Amino acid sequence: MNDSSWGAPPQAGYWGPSDQGPVQGAAPAGPAYDAHNAQQTRPMPIVPDVPAHGGDQDDDRGAARTGGPLFRDETPRTPPHQDPSSQGPSHQSQNPQEPMSSAAQPAPAPQKKSAGRDLGAAIGVGVGLGAVIVASLFVVKAAFVGVITVAVVVGLWELTSRLAEQKGIRAPLVPLAVGGAAMVIAGYVRGAEGAWVAMALTALAVLVWRMTEPPEGYLKDVTAGVFAAFYIPFLATFVAMMLTADDGARRVLTFLLLAVVSDTGAYAVGWRFGKHKLAPRISPGKTREGLLGALAFAMVAGALCMQFLIDDGTWWQGLIIGLAVAASATLGDLGESMIKRDLGIKDMGTLLPGHGGIMDRLDSLLPTAPVVWLLLVLFVGS
DSSP states (O other), rough: OOOGGSEEEEEEEBOOOTSBBBBBOOSSSTTTHHHHHTTSSSSOOOOOOOOTTOOTTTOOOOOBSSSSSSSSSOOSOOOOOOOGSSGGGGTSSSSSTBOOGGGGGGGOOOOOOOOOHHHHEEEEEHHHHHHHHHHHHOOOOOHHHHHHHHHHHHHHHHHHHHHHHOOOOOOOOHHHHHHHHHHHHHHHHHHHHHHHHHHHHHHHHHHHTTTTOOOOOHHHHHHHHHHHHHHIIIIHOOOOOOOOTTTTTHHHHHHHHHHHHHHHHHHHHHHOOOEEEEEEETTEEEEEEHHHHHHHHHHHHHHHHHHHTTTTTOOOHHHHHHHHHHHHHHHHHHHHOOOOOOOOTSSOSSBBBBSSSHHHHTTTTHHHHHHHHHHHHHHHHH
């Protein structure tokens, strides 16, 4: 078959009556040879030579088209790149003789760094919490023990709820809440000995309480319960133990100030200068520069607090305490980030606008409490 007939239907007078082959002497079909059949044939369309960047970029098949289907039945018109009126609405503002290139398009404005939270709400909630803590701390010590107890119980509720939702781990909340409150009070009344006894009894209560349910998952439930008892109420007990000293209120205030200043220094320096990730697999937002900022801020604050707030304290002791606080607070933050990554969540709760949950504020405080308590006992006594 002649290549010129591909894609065209058989025409009258071209094939013989029996369709066995072409009639002798017949001219090939097409408008150039048969004027009668010329109007029945479909002329080959003129495909315009359009630049690669022209045409409609919104075609859902990804092909550049200048208007209308590629193969048309009507007589071809002036190629679209020569006729400005055929351009779509997106081309009306362009020069028809010189389409806009991608290099001439305005570059997107650079994005500003964001903290990822409502900073105004975070500051407001932080100031409110600080006022409650300072008021209870310097008015009645027992009232501050109540603040610690409430924070512990809410933190246990958040942690056990997230474990149940994300992992199906049912750590018993009732013995944890009762034992956690008893642990804080025992630490304040009886010191470290009372805290250890309450911790042991809480772990035993978790094991017994879980026996009232089916045995499936018993081991993982009680393991999570004992972990929660140690992680939240037992570590918080060291704050209550700090409070028992003669200058206990100022010791607790020093502990809180150093933790907050360390966190603030890490945020400020990391946001402004942070380039090198500290632990990208655990917390991508933390940087080495932020850690240096936490160390510098905490050491300066520690020197000032030990010199002016703590009885018999000296500035060089404050440098050591500030260094230890920055390290423990960072590790505590990374530890809770590890837990949240394993659970697949961003925050432990939504109780505090701009902060998340109670546990999202206790993450750096809990592991820092025993460190500060121990160093203060070593430097200035109990």
